[in-house]
Amino acid sequence: MDLHTLKIFQVVAKLGSISQAARELQYAQSNITMKIQQLESELQTTLFYRHNRGTTLTDKGSTLLTYTEKIFHLVEETRNVMNDDQIPKGPLVIGSMETTAAVRLPALISTYHKEYPDVDFTLKTGSTEQNIQGVLQYELDGAFVAGPIEHPELIQKEVIEEELVLITDTIQPPLSSIKDIQTRTLLVFRSGCSYRAKLEQWLHQEGVIPNKIMEFGTLDAIIGCVSAGLGISMLPNSVIAKHIQEGILRQHPIPNVYGKVKTTFIYRKDRYVPASLIKFIDMLENEVELLKKQKVYPS
16 A cells, blocks of 8 residues: 555545546546555455446545545645744645634734745635634644634634624614514524524524524625615624624624633644744734733723
């Protein structure tokens, strides 16, 4: 079993087709088939179910794919360790919730880019669930998620505690109960969003069944549609404070049990931490300390 054969196996597993893998790798299809057969013979197990639509991993195949990805990540990490001269450079991929990216990160990323211009910084937004999986699958070097996160393979650092508020258009009068708006449409991010989960949990606890749920991919779309009277949403106060002041939205307090959420930064325990990520975490921790001091000593 060599790395070349494992790479062929990985591509077939990802594409679900020997013919597509052959095109991807620019090999003859017969060579791909032979390599997979040799691997199955060596391991004395069936790795794929063959069918008219292509291939599907067996349970043993899924297990091998997990180990294969770890092997390739370890090989890549070894290269990075050998080439790392402790000068921040190269790619750094950070995940974030849409709301955190919009409010908390612009200044931090701008400062980081000015100090470490040789780092190829990429920010990818997604739900907490997507970001956690991205870190676990080595697709992200780190990510900002709603915490706390209890996972044996992750390190987490608390960044800030956000206050959540219910938002409506300005025509909606003050709410005495969540049941006052049970006929309104919920405007939320896609499944996996922690804010959506808290709102749905609150509604379920109150016995309120939403009239309709509409999913959005961006923060601006939710805010725009709420202000236009399409429905209601629940977002961090930091995100919508300016819109409240400008009279575009109306906010409504919610019970404390649903109204607080911690934003944390996560990264893998077992992954080599490059200089680029070390400096990013250092800068983040300095920012967190500054925020704490501002709370203790308000201006």
